[in-house]
Amino acid sequence: MASLQPVRGTHDLLPEDARRHRFITDMSRFIAGRFGFEEIVTPIFEFTDVFKRTLGDTSDIVTKEMYTFEDRSGDSLTLRPEGTAGVARAFISGALSNNLPLKFFYTGPMFRHERPQKGRLRQFHQIGVELLGVATPQGDIEAIALGAEVLRGLGVLDKTQLEINTLGDKESRDAYRAVLIAYFSDFADKLSEDSRARLERNPLRILDSKDDGDKRIVAGAPSFADHLTPAAQDFFAQVKAGLSLLGISFTINPRLVRGLDYYCHTAFEFTTDALGAQGTVLAGGRYDGLIGTMGGPQTPGVGWAAGVERLAMLIPEPPAAERPVAVIPVGSLAETVALQVTHALRKAGFIADLGYSGNLSKRMKRANKLNARFAVILGDDELARKAAMLRDLDSGEQAEVPLLELRDRLAQTR
RNA sequence: GCGGGUGUAGCUCAGUUGGUUAGAGCGCCAGAUUGUGGAUCUGGAUGUCGCCGGUUCAAUUCCGGUCACUCGCCCCA
Secondary structure, eight states: OOOOOOOTTTOOOHHHHHHHHHHHHHHHHHHHHHHTTTEEEOSSSSEEEHHHHOOTTTIIIIIOOOOOEOOSSSSSEOOSSHHHHHHHHHHHHHTTTGSSSEEEEEEEEEEEOOOBBTTOEEEEEEEEEEEEEEHHHHHHHHHHHHHHHHHHHOOGGGGOEEEEEEEHHHHHHHHHHHHHHHHHHHHTTTTHEEEEHHHHHHHGGGGGGGOHHHHHHHHHHHOOOOOOOOOHHHHHHHHHHHHHHHOOOOOEEETOOOOOOOOOEEEEEEOTTTTTTTEEEEEEEEOOOOHHTTTTTOOOEEEEEEEEEHHHOOOOOOOOOOEEEEEEEEEEEHHHHHHHHHHHHTTOOOOEEOOSOOOHHHHHHHHHHOOOOOEEEEEEEHHHHEEEEEEETTOOOOEEEEEGGGGHHHHHHH
């Protein structure tokens, strides 16, 4: 086994994997385009503060998962651990607030120093969308509908379930948080160690604990639904109604939460049971407070991100590579003609492969391995007649074709 | 970051109760077929038995460490 290994948690994408990824990014970009989302490309690293301010000082990502380094001018930079912060920063830097609403699609690598697992890498890839400037439930509905359409386009929608929840508005959440802390504090000594830490940082998370003891305590916890303001209830009702109107099925998961203060209203996740512990495939929510928190104008936003590697694992077969035409010279005289023919076919838009060496048999084997559709065989006999033997590699039939007609004959079969 | 499992050929895996030349299938290469691939047959090459150290006359096998992968937790895409 080779001793030269890639950095832990990083991964080479060999052509078959790369094709799978390209299919995912191309398809999602295309479908996002139908919804009016245009691609935005932001840098792969930002000033560390961009992520610290958006993700909060206590989040796991900021406290232990960022690839942060100092560059030669002494600035603290961080490889982006997620995509929203960069888009929000671009929105502020570019003073785009008078063009609202804005609809962005992005794709690219993200970096988190986590312990790798299946579906969890240190460099991974995401696709995502951000819809800025729409404060009404229409935005949430459109974002979720787009997510569902992307999954459908990829052929994986039926392998996922959509779960949604509401985090309410700030008023609802503050009230609920206080009630929750009061409730759980009574049980503090009985909670698991993890949950005791969550009581400080993010009490909502306790609701989703997998610890059996915690679950018993959670069962008696006050319900968020009882603390939603009428406005927040109405907002959520409209989101649900919109999804139903579009035929998007969902379940409500009251334990689906987001930790940071700027999240509000709708949180949603498309999950699968096919990927073990990393079941979340596409997830997002509304973040009306984010841009304001970063120092920009108060601007509502809703968006989601999806893991390309996780999506790739749900796609059983990668899309087939395009099938080439194999040009096969027989004898050294034919080599120069083969080079010309190959070049002409490439200029005409065909994928043409000119084997580099070997006799006819060997080159035919190579053509077969490349899954070539046709072989163009150039030997002395054919060349004497300014023709080539055109062999259909699927049927095994072959016929001589004048060189001048080769291009049109091949074009007919496309 | 915490706990468990695994690591033998390019891939999937057998095997060695510690003993001399470590195996299979698939794949790869060559030939049967010097102008015809896919099927078949014949032959060939695979390899620090993850890495480092310890115990031992002897370690791929036992022990320790380490690295990688993997499962769960945490968290997330």
